[in-house]
Amino acid sequence: MELPNIYKYKNYKLLIILPILLIALSLYFIPKIPTGLDLRGGTLITVQTNSSFNESALRDALTKNLGVHEVSIDTLKSPLGSKVEIEIEQNERIAKGEKDMKNFYSRNEEVNVLEYDISRFNSELKLANLTQIEREEAQRRLAEAQARLPKAKEEMNSFADSVIGDYEFFVGKVDRSNATDTKSLESLLANTSASAKGKYKDKIIDAISSSMQMGEFSLKDVSPALSEFFVSNMQSVVAWSFLLTAIVVVLIFRSVIPSIAVLCGAIADILIALGGMGLFQIPLTLQSIAALLMLIGFSLDTDILLTTRVLKRTEGTPHDRAYEAMKTGVMMAFVSIIGFSVLLVLSSLTQISTYYQISAVAICGLVGDIFATWCANAVIVLWDAERKMGGRK
Numbered sequence: 001m002e003l004p005n006i007y008k009y010k011n012y013k014l015l016i017i018l019p020i021l022l023i024a025l026s027l028y029f030i031p032k033i034p035t036g037l038d039l040r041g042g043t044l045i046t047v048q049t050n051s052s053f054n055e056s057a058l059r060d061a062l063t064k065n066l067g068v069h070e071v072s073i074d075t076l077k078s079p080l081g082s083k084v085e086i087e088i089e090q091n092e093r094i095a096k097g098e099k100d101m102k103n104f105y106s107r108n109e110e111v112n113v114l115e116y117d118i119s120r121f122n123s124e125l126k127l128a129n130l131t132q133i134e135r136e137e138a139q140r141r142l143a144e145a146q147a148r149l150p151k152a153k154e155e156m157n158s159f160a161d162s163v164i165g166d167y168e169f170f171v172g173k174v175d176r177s178n179a180t181d182t183k184s185l186e187s188l189l190a191n192t193s194a195s196a197k198g199k200y201k202d203k204i205i206d207a208i209s210s211s212m213q214m215g216e217f218s219l220k221d222v223s224p225a226l227s228e229f230f231v232s233n234m235q236s237v238v239a240w241s242f243l244l245t246a247i248v249v250v251l252i253f254r255s256v257i258p259s260i261a262v263l264c265g266a267i268a269d270i271l272i273a274l275g276g277m278g279l280f281q282i283p284l285t286l287q288s289i290a291a292l293l294m295l296i297g298f299s300l301d302t303d304i305l306l307t308t309r310v311l312k313r314t315e316g317t318p319h320d321r322a323y324e325a326m327k328t329g330v331m332m333a334f335v336s337i338i339g340f341s342v343l344l345v346l347s348s349l350t351q352i353s354t355y356y357q358i359s360a361v362a363i364c365g366l367v368g369d370i371f372a373t374w375c376a377n378a379v380i381v382l383w384d385a386e387r388k389m390g391g392r393k
Contacts, residue, residue: 043090045088046220266300282364
């Protein structure tokens with residue numbers, strides 16, 4: 001059974017209402033997207049177990065022993081066995097310790113630079129061949145470095161005290177008396193940090209093992225600094241993706257309206273996929289972000305197929321060419337949806353979250369691409385073609 005040519009109907013332009021409604025619905029669900037561990041920081045423990053346990057008691061043990069407020073526990077059953085995923089929010093003391101540690105290293109670097117400048121300018125002032133201008137400049141910069149050094153050292157030591165205070169909750173009293181110079185202080189803080197994080201993980205395992213019989217387990221810890229790095233790089237990647245896409249599209253078509261239509265199609269795919277993530281509670285993680293970036297490529301594929309067929313070919317009418325492009329594009333989308341649906345089923349049975357997130361996001365985006373490309377972009381491109389032809393079909 002062949003699809004009818006929807007573009008030959010008089011009111012075919014009303015098709016654009018469907019993707020607009022879908023985007024509006026997506027905008028409602030987008031704020032409901034949960035943030036994954038990669039982007040917010042925290043600890044994920046996956047435990048293989050065949051024993052029953054008291055979920056409430058386990059949550060209480062974790063919150064009490066770790067000093068955290070939010071703990072989510074999911075029991076997953078599959079043909080391969082049962083496993084429990086325990087996601088723990090980032091510990092406030094660990095997070096603050098990492099932030100103070102970062103500030104300590106920043107001030108430590110400043111102290112090292114200032115001490116080097118003081119030594120260098122003192123050596124320069126001992127030279128006999130300096131001109132008066134060079135001598136005055138060296139004296140000025142030496143005075144600036146000497147004035148800034150005490151404050152930089154004070155701030156460095158203050159952050160060092162904060163780091164020790166943050167981690168003493170886990171390691172007990174820390175003796176700082178032997179840290180008489182910058183190098184020994186840096187070593188002390190590094191060892192204290194490593195010890196505190198090790199004891200924190202031991203507390204997690206102890207709390208879990210006291211509540212259930214543990215088999216094999218894995219522990220994934222994402223620090224606040226790492227999650228912040230992921231977020232900043234994600235924003236850069238998405239921004240560069242759209243920028244480079246815009247450049248390529250403009251170079252190919254050298255026309256404003258088709259180029260805007262192609263870019264709007266890619267944006268619509270992303271928005272609809274994000275809406276699906278909010279609706280089905282698919283977390284925003286590095287894996288789901290990779291799937292979103294993949295959708296940009298698929299959207300460009302179908303949009304460029306449509307635009308090239310309608311604007312660059314001459315056989316038949318623009319509406320016939322759009323229809324032929326639609327048959328090809330929809331077939332491509334359905335084949336891809338079937339493939340990702342198989343992956344979704346397999347990932348659900350085996351409880352592999354990475355494949356589940358990629359396949360679920362891809363399916364949402366591919367469904368959205370059908371509406372965005374063939375109900376919105378096609379209308380825009382055909383309107384542009386009709387405008388150039390003086391309204392003739």
